[in-house]
Amino acid sequence: MxxxxxxxxxxxxxxxxxxxxxxxxxxxxxxxxxxxxxxxxxxYNLGVAKNVILFIGDGMGPNTITAARIHKGGESYKLSYETFPHVGLLKTYSADKMVPDSASTATALMGGIKANDKTLGVDASVPHRDCNASLRPEAKVESLAAHALRAGRSTGFVTTMRVTHATPAPMYAYSPERNWECDAATPAPCKDIARQLVEDWPGRDFNVILGGGRQSLIPNATSLENDPTSAWACSRQDGRNLIEQWQTDKGVRNLSYCFVENTNELKNAPANTDYLFGVFSNAHLPYEFQRHAESPSIVDMTEAAIKVLQRNEKGYFLMVEGGNIDMAHHRGRARTAIDETLAMEEAVRLAYNMTDPEDTLIVVTSDHMHSMTINGHPERGDNIFGTVGPSRYDGLNYTTIAYGTGGPGSRQFEAQMVNGTNEVVRRDPSQDDTTSFMYEQIAAITLEENKHGGGDVAVYASGPYAHLFHNIHEQHYTYYAISYAARLGRYADRPTENNAFSIQANIILSSVSMLLVALTVL
Known part of the structure; x- marks a missing residue:
């Protein structure tokens, strides 16, 4: 500690x-x-992690964290989780891809195995979109959330994405296709992700579900000015109202529950609520800079979640996803991505202050990175979203932040008359407001959108057995470290270590065992 x-x-x-x-x-x-x-x-804190909070900044690579730090307080500043005592790196490749997606990486973080790209909650024996293969019981992976429920602890998640999206879904669903979020997209005999959340274990027993995604949960979702429907989201067509099903289930079981749809309802949920379901948008929640009063922040949702989960004296497991970091990076909008990173950082700060590091393990990491770079030689103290230069090649300044790949908006070239000849030249960034939330930094390669990066991501930890994050780890190692710290799953019956002597004793016993094996072989 x-x-x-x-x-x-x-x-x-x-x-x-x-x-x-x-x-x-x-x-x-x-x-x-x-x-x-x-x-x-x-x-080293050798206690049992009664509570675990796993923060996943979707797309939050090391450069994103560096830029967020500089933007908030300067080069020497430290974000809240950068003061945590233990740090490591995670290798993010999936079972079949060098550069992964969020479904496979979330499965690694919370399921303990590396899965194929765009599959979730199943092992690598399930090819992408192979429905029948995903139905085999032996292919399914039980998550940290499921282990927590089996141990009598509460569990839940907070996300700024749809509650059926790629990062939260591996906590409760098994699917060979991350986009099978509702019936309209899901072939028989597979069951859509939304139904798995509400109808099947472990999702139906989650104590907290907070995020967006109304379109996948109810039929005929209505598009409103502050809450439009999205062509990217799956629209339910089978007539099921899964929100009503969730409420009916909790009522039949005589459980203390509450369903909320806006910030005011969330903040005023009854203090005796044991099951909290909040859906605040048809699709993803809005970016922080566009958020309206009825849309809760990631800080609001994290606070509400912890209040509910703390009611269980046995403890809890909570996953919090800052998903709009990734959404902004996909669009090449660095200022928005950094703003979302800092919003999640405030949620980490709040969670740390609401809990006790003696019995609460907090882990902050990312599922993958993006190709954002920090370029040139800007002066210390310069605006991270500003420009530097000029380039000796074309005489123009360039933005400190750039991307390896980008969408159409990142192709900052234009036709101009140069020495009497019509040539395609780079646009001078001084003509634009590069500090705007909507500004799209230049990218080396233009695609339909920015693609993920394949580099390692950082992991920061505080609390019991936080020191298990100390090296360059495989991403799915996170599952094992958390399981061990919290005595979940295969480590449910592990002995409790109360002091450094027990560690030394284990090392000695292990060495003796190895010696005996060697003597036996000889």
């Missing part, structure tokens, strides 16, 4: 130094000695 006072002190010094852009020797020595002091004070 880390010392909160030391962390706060460091953040104070870092922030103070950044505000005045100090460069003197004493400043750097102060930063270095304070970081060393924190490292020397760090101790």
């Amino acid at each position: 880390h010392d909160r006072r030391v962390v706060v002190l460091l953040v104070f010094f870092v922030t103070l130094g950044q505000c005045v852009l100090r460069k003197d020797r004493a400043y750097w020595e102060e930063l270095g000695t304070n970081e060393l002091d924190i490292a020397l004070r760090t101790k």
